[in-house]
Amino acid sequence: MMTEISLNVLDVAQNSIRAGASRIIIDIQVSHKEDRLKVIISDNGCGMTDSQLAHVDDPFYSTRTTRTIGLGIPFFKNGAEMTGGTFSIKSEAGKGTEVTAVFVLSHIDRMPLGDITSTMLSLITCNENIDFVYTYGVDNRSFTLDTREFRKILGDISYQEPDVYNYIKEYLQEHKDDLDQGKYI
Ligand SMILES: Nc1ncnc2c1ncn2[C@@H]1O[C@H](COP(=O)(O)OP(=O)(O)O)[C@@H](O)[C@H]1O
Ligand SMILES: [Mg+2]
Numbered sequence: 449m450m451t452e453i454s455l456n457v458l459d460v461a462q463n464s465i466r467a468g469a470s471r472i473i474i475d476i477q478v479s480h481k482e483d484r485l486k487v488i489i490s491d492n493g494c495g496m497t498d499s500q501l502a503h504v505d506d507p508f509y510s511t512r513t514t515r516t517i518g519l520g521i522p523f524f525k526n527g528a529e530m531t532g533g534t535f536s537i538k539s540e541a542g543k544g545t546e547v548t549a550v551f552v553l554s555h556i557d558r559m560p561l562g563d564i565t566s567t568m569l570s571l572i573t574c575n576e577n578i579d580f581v582y583t584y585g586v587d588n589r590s591f592t593l594d595t596r597e598f599r600k601i602l603g604d605i606s607y608q609e610p611d612v613y614n615y616i617k618e619y620l621q622e623h624k625d626d627l628d629q630g631k632y633i
Contacts, residue, residue: 458570469544471578473582474571474581477583481587488547489546493544496540504539524547528550534548534550561633584627586628593623
C-alpha cells in the first residue's frame, strides 16, 4: 500500500517515463483556505486511446510486460477519493496524458505528502534526458524548478556529479522549506 502522496507521484511519473515523455510537468498546490492538496502530473508521452483510458483505473490493467501490477493509478485515485476529493485523467493518443488528484487536506485518512524532495531529486537526476517542470505552492506562494534552466547553465555536465546533485537537492529543499516552514504536510 502506498503510504505517501510523494510515492504516488513517483509511480505516476514513471508511467510518463515509460510512455516516452520528453517533458513532465508536476504541479503540487496546497491550499489551506480551500482545504485541499492538488497534484497535477502531465506529460507529452504516447498517451492512451479511449479504450485504454477506459481500463486505466482497473487494478489489473497494465500494458507492462514485466512485473505486471497496474496499481499506480488505482492507488492514487483511491487515495484522493477516500478523502472526499476527486481524480481525473485526460489522455490523447500521440499527444500525452494529464492526471489530476485533489485530496481534502484536513481529512483524517489523507496520506501525508511525504518526501517530495527525494521523489523529485530521483526523478530529475535519474532521467537527465527528460525535462521536468516542477511547481510547489502553498497558499499564495510557489516556486518552480525547470530543469531546462539548469541544462542551459550546466551544458552536458551530469546531474549525477556530486556538486550538481547536492545543488539540486538543496535547491528543492530550501524552496520547499521556505514555503511550508518544513511543516509536515
Ligand atoms: N502517462 C501515461 N501515458 C500512457 N499510458 C499510461 C500513462 N499512465 C498510465 N498509462 C497506462 O495505464 C496502465 C496502468 O498504469 P498503472 O496503474 O500505473 O499501472 P502500471 O504502471 O503498473 O502498469 C499502464 O500500464 C499504461 O498502459
Ligand atoms: Mg504505474
